[in-house]
Amino acid sequence: MKKFKVFFDMEKEEQWLNRQLQKGYRCTNISGVGIYTFEKTDKRYVMRLDYQDYLSKKNFKEYRGIYEDFGWSYMNGSWLGGIKYWQKEADDQKEIFSDRQSMRNYYKRLMGYSSGLGFMLLFISFMLYKDSGLYLTEGLWSMKGALFWKAFLFETPFALLRSLPAIMVVLFVSSYFKAYRKYSMLKE
Known part of the structure; x- marks a missing residue:
């Protein structure tokens, strides 16, 4: 499967x-x-x-x-x-980390992984949007009536694809803070 x-x-x-x-x-x-x-x-x-x-x-x-x-x-x-x-x-030992320190080190590495990918995607997002924004159809915002709606609806799936790196930044930032919270709890 x-x-x-x-x-x-x-x-x-x-x-x-x-x-x-x-x-x-x-x-x-x-x-x-x-x-x-x-x-x-x-x-x-x-x-x-x-x-x-x-x-x-x-x-x-x-x-x-x-x-x-x-x-x-x-x-x-x-x-x-x-x-x-x-x-x-499966047996009685189901964990790969044997103590609190190895778990802390794992969450610290995970924070580095999440922040690294997040910053890379943030940079990609900036490069994608810095000159043009999400919608690339020239004159889209000055169009009127049915022409506007046709152009807007046609362009929207492409705009959503261009926004994917920014969405992924949010997901990696969330993953970072989740790992940070667990790292901090193990620190105490």
């Missing part, structure tokens, strides 16, 4: 993947464009996501080895950095 889904919040993605596992579908592949491949299984699994900044090949090998020593199977992710997907058969 294949499903297409896009997430802007790693924790929501992890929860969704674990709900699929509870329904009896084990994830076998995750593409970079949001296509998840599942297969039916009778075994119980648990899945966890981690975000890592750039890791050298040596550090990535050590990172992967530590988790594999505890029974986790590496599913997907680049050794260069990004989201790492881990899965294993």
Whole structure:
């Protein structure tokens, strides 16, 4: 079974993947464009996501080895950095972070991930809108009657597509503050 889904919040993605596992579908592949491949299984699994900044090949090998020593199977992710997907058969150890400090470090990395993507998309939004705005039809706002409405309705889907980076900024800012709140709670 294949499903297409896009997430802007790693924790929501992890929860969704674990709900699929509870329904009896084990994830076998995750593409970079949001296509998840599942297969039916009778075994119980648990899945966890981690975000890592750039890791050298040596550090990535050590990172992967530590988790594999505890029974986790590496599913997907680049050794260069990004989201790492881990899965294993369910047992008494279902978490990949063993203490408060490792959880704090995870949320700190997640804040960096969210803010980095948010700033990049904010820059892209600025570049898209700085000269022209959302609607590009020349003279649109001076048109009258039916001509205005035809041009406006024709242009609106394109304007919505051009606004997508700005919408994504809001989603990543929300993800940042969610991670910050959890980071702060673990600090106490």
